[in-house]
Amino acid sequence: MTGFPLIIAFVIAIILMIVAISKFKIHPFISIMTVSLLLGLVAGIPLVNQTADDGTVTLGLANVIGQGFSGTFTSIGIVIILGALIGTILEKTGAALKLADMVIHIVGKNHPELAMELMGWVVSIPVFCDSGFVILNPIRKALVNRTGASSVAMTIGLSSGLYIAHVFIPPTPGPIAAASTMGVGDNLLLVMGLGALCSILPLIAGYFFAKYIGKKVQADDEANANDVKKTYEELVAEYGKLPGSFNAVAPILVPIILMALGSIASMAGLTGTANDILQFFGTPIIALAVGTIFAIVQLSGAGKMADFYDITNETLKTVGPILFVTAAGGVLGKVISSTDMINYITQNAALLEKIGIFFPFILAAILKTAQGSSTVAITTTAGIVAPILTVLGLGTPVRTALAVMAIGAGAMTVSHANDSYFWVVTNFGGMTPEKGYKTQTVATLILGISSMVEIFILSLFL
Numbered sequence: 001m002t003g004f005p006l007i008i009a010f011v012i013a014i015i016l017m018i019v020a021i022s023k024f025k026i027h028p029f030i031s032i033m034t035v036s037l038l039l040g041l042v043a044g045i046p047l048v049n050q051t052a053d054d055g056t057v058t059l060g061l062a063n064v065i066g067q068g069f070s071g072t073f074t075s076i077g078i079v080i081i082l083g084a085l086i087g088t089i090l091e092k093t094g095a096a097l098k099l100a101d102m103v104i105h106i107v108g109k110n111h112p113e114l115a116m117e118l119m120g121w122v123v124s125i126p127v128f129c130d131s132g133f134v135i136l137n138p139i140r141k142a143l144v145n146r147t148g149a150s151s152v153a154m155t156i157g158l159s160s161g162l163y164i165a166h167v168f169i170p171p172t173p174g175p176i177a178a179a180s181t182m183g184v185g186d187n188l189l190l191v192m193g194l195g196a197l198c199s200i201l202p203l204i205a206g207y208f209f210a211k212y213i214g215k216k217v218q219a220d221d222e223a224n225a226n227d228v229k230k231t232y233e234e235l236v237a238e239y240g241k242l243p244g245s246f247n248a249v250a251p252i253l254v255p256i257i258l259m260a261l262g263s264i265a266s267m268a269g270l271t272g273t274a275n276d277i278l279q280f281f282g283t284p285i286i287a288l289a290v291g292t293i294f295a296i297v298q299l300s301g302a303g304k305m306a307d308f309y310d311i312t313n314e315t316l317k318t319v320g321p322i323l324f325v326t327a328a329g330g331v332l333g334k335v336i337s338s339t340d341m342i343n344y345i346t347q348n349a350a351l352l353e354k355i356g357i358f359f360p361f362i363l364a365a366i367l368k369t370a371q372g373s374s375t376v377a378i379t380t381t382a383g384i385v386a387p388i389l390t391v392l393g394l395g396t397p398v399r400t401a402l403a404v405m406a407i408g409a410g411a412m413t414v415s416h417a418n419d420s421y422f423w424v425v426t427n428f429g430g431m432t433p434e435k436g437y438k439t440q441t442v443a444t445l446i447l448g449i450s451s452m453v454e455i456f457i458l459s460l461f462l
Helices: 003-022 028-043 061-093 095-107 112-123 129-147 151-168 173-181 185-197 200-213 225-238 245-267 272-282 284-301 305-338 341-347 350-355 358-371 374-388 397-410 420-428 433-459
Strands: none
Touching: 003 028, 003 341, 003 358, 003 374, 028 061, 028 305, 028 374, 061 095, 061 129, 061 173, 061 245, 061 284, 061 305, 095 112, 095 129, 095 245, 112 129, 112 151, 112 200, 129 151, 129 420, 151 173, 151 185, 151 200, 151 374, 151 397, 151 420, 151 433, 173 185, 173 305, 173 374, 173 397, 185 245, 185 284, 185 397, 200 433, 245 272, 245 284, 272 284, 284 305, 305 374, 350 358, 358 374, 358 397, 358 433, 374 397, 397 433, 420 433
8 A cells, every 4th residue: 555545544543553552441551552453454565575576575564563663672662671670769768759859959849849850850851750749748748838838730730841851852652762763862961952942832831830820720638737746757667768969969960071071072072991981871861870870879768778679679660661662653664664655655655744842742742632642642642653764854853852852842731530640649648530521631731731832932943
């Protein structure tokens, strides 16, 4: 199958995938793999390898699927595991709380909504937004009572900060997976830098919306100040003693510095042993491995090395589904690139060139709204968009990284009842589902749109 009928088949395949995931509750891995197989059959990919007269080999469908699946593990599997392991250790040792306290000291208690938002943004770089909200919720409640700020405003401020970093900044698995799938996995520093840059406008928008909605909606349970203080102190006491500032930030900061040094060495044209060492330690796998060592040292300092096995096991259980869904997205991308679709799109590229950076945003937003998971939306969209980056005018490393950001922006738009994060925010924030739609759902719409506005503006200059 070629031409426009193939495009129609692709659209139908995506619709079937969304319906299977959202309506029939079929696991994304099974849904994406099934749709990939059906699309490959309909598109006419041969069942077995075929060799042309000139010796060119066309892979059979089974081999296409195998390569798409294994390629994902080759490029990003270890990176995702190490990033998640660092996050879990930061959570278990209380370093996430220490990072939060550092933000409060910097911002001050006179701007509690901003403090909560920036706190969430920092903590969610290594920690999943769901876990981050649960970890920081006692601090949110304590600040509500200490400052007299609106509980809803503080909830949305925290939720927004967590969500923005979750979709934009590695080592969160979604952005890592998208970056690797789209060919910039070896330049995570660029992705992290753009992630931080693209966070500016949504952070501002999230802050002002939190201030606004806090005056319109009231939480159902305004916690008692004494109970909150006790809860927070008990939470800190569970860790014994929080790590020092350097120990808390080192597992995140050291990998960033190593990747920066590797990039600087490359740009400076450095040669010889020094360059080899910097390039080695600057690769994402090694940089995150060093970050993991710092996290383990932190774990040892907290006297919790006996828990290391269980922490590692818990991490692997957490990232396993992400890895397999990401690999399934890689299969879909490989199937697409093995059909005639890319040639057809290239020959009729005028429309897509006009859509450009908005195409990954729209596709990710559709997937996010339909099935709920931001990570699934990010990884699936990356697999679909990767083969057509050049057609979209996003072929350079910087513009590819911007496409990763556009996917992240779409993956925020919007959080509602099919998203676990929606229920975490509403339940811990003391809000009914109706209030959740007025606050969390509207907030994520604003975050997604404001992010895309900034990304579009950046695309005009980068």
